[in-house]
Amino acid sequence: MSQRLAGKVVVITGAASGMGAASAKLLASEGATIIGGDVNAERLEAVASEVQAAGGKMVTLVGDISTKEGANALIAKATEGEGRLDVLVNNAGIMDNFEGVAKVEDQVWHRVMSVNLYAPMALSRAAVQWMKEHGGGAIVNVASAAGVGGGAAGAAYTASKHGVVGLTKNTAIAYAPAGIRCNAIIVGAVATNIMESINQEKIDQEAMAQFGKWHGVTPGQLQPEDIANVVLFLSLDESKMINGATVEADAGWMAH
Numbered sequence: 679m680s681q682r683l684a685g686k687v688v689v690i691t692g693a694a695s696g697m698g699a700a701s702a703k704l705l706a707s708e709g710a711t712i713i714g715g716d717v718n719a720e721r722l723e724a725v726a727s728e729v730q731a732a733g734g735k736m737v738t739l740v741g742d743i744s745t746k747e748g749a750n751a752l753i754a755k756a757t758e759g760e761g762r763l764d765v766l767v768n769n770a771g772i773m774d775n776f777e778g779v780a781k782v783e784d785q786v787w788h789r790v791m792s793v794n795l796y797a798p799m800a801l802s803r804a805a806v807q808w809m810k811e812h813g814g815g816a817i818v819n820v821a822s823a824a825g826v827g828g829g830a831a832g833a834a835y836t837a838s839k840h841g842v843v844g845l846t847k848n849t850a851i852a853y854a855p856a857g858i859r860c861n862a863i864i865v866g867a868v869a870t871n872i873m874e875s876i877n878q879e880k881i882d883q884e885a886m887a888q889f890g891k892w893h894g895v896t897p898g899q900l901q902p903e904d905i906a907n908v909v910l911f912l913s914l915d916e917s918k919m920i921n922g923a924t925v926e927a928d929a930g931w932m933a934h
C-alpha cells in the first residue's frame with residue numbers, strides 16, 4: 679500500500695516519549711516528515727534515530743512550547759524549514775499532583791495551564807495563520823478523560839484538558855471554511871512516562887481517594903501505539919468529515 683502521508687509535514691509536540699513518540703514513528707512510517715519538539719533532548723534524539731533507522735524522516739527541535747517563542751519556533755521549523763505544514767499534533771502535556779481545588783498551589787496551576795492549554799493555543803495560532811493561506815490542514819489535540827470527566831486528575835489538569843476541548847471546538851468552527859479541521863482525542867489511561875511529572879510527595883491523598891473510585895472502573899490500560907493509530911486517522915483525508923469532535927480512545931471508560 680502506498681504511504682498515506684507521503685509528502686506531508688507533521689508537527690508533533692512531546693515527541694520524545696509516550697504517545698508523541700509512538701505517533702512520530704507511525705506517521706513517519708506513512709511517509710510524513712515529522713517535526714518533533716520536546717524539552718528532553720536525549721529521548722527526542724533517540725526517537726529520531728529510530729525513525730531514521732526505519733527509513734523515515736524526523737527533524738527535531740529541543741525547546742519549551744509553553745513559551746510563545748518556543749511554540750512559534752516549532753511551527754517555523756515546518757513552515758520555513760520544510761516549506762509546508764499539513765498536520766499539528768498538540769500532544770505534550772504534564773500532570774498535576776491530583777490536587778482538589780483546596781490544595782492547588784498557584785505555581786502548579788500556572789505550569790499545568792501553560793504546558794497543557796497555553797501551548798496548544800499558541801501552536802494552533804501560528805499553525806492556523808499559515809494553514810489559512812495554504813489550503814488548510816488538520817490539528818489533533820491530545821486531550822484526556824479529564825477533558826470531559828471530573829474524576830481523572832486534579833483541578834488544574836482537569837481544567838486544562840476541559841480547556842483543550844473548548845479550544846478544539848472553537849478552532850473547528852472558526853476555520854472550517856479555510857479547510858482546517860480540529861479534533862480532540864479523549865485519551866484513557868496509557869502506559870507512558872507521564873507519572874514522572876507528578877511530585878509524589880505532594881499528592882492530595884484526600885482527593886485521590888475520591889478519584890480512585892473513578893479510576894477503578896477503567897476497563898484497561900492502553901499502549902501509546904493505540905493512541906497513535908487514532909492520531910493517524912484524524913490526520914488523514916479519510917477523516918475529512920470529522921471536525922470539532924471529541925474522539926474517545928479509552929477502552930470504554932467514558933461509557934461508565
Ligand SMILES: NC(=O)c1ccc[n+]([C@@H]2O[C@H](COP(=O)([O-])OP(=O)(O)OC[C@H]3O[C@@H](n4cnc5c(N)ncnc54)[C@H](O)[C@@H]3O)[C@@H](O)[C@H]2O)c1
Nearest residue numbers: 692695696697716717743770771822865867868870871872
Ligand atoms: N498517559 C496517560 O494515561 C494519559 C491519559 C490521558 C491523556 N494524556 C495526555 O497525553 C499526552 C501525552 O502524554 P504521555 O502520557 O505520552 O506523557 P509522556 O510524559 O510520556 O510524554 C510527554 C512528553 O511531553 C514533553 N513535554 C512536557 N512539557 C513540555 C514542554 N513544555 N515543551 C515541550 N515538551 C514538553 C515531555 O518531555 C515528554 O517527552 C499529554 O497531553 C497527556 O496529558 C495522557
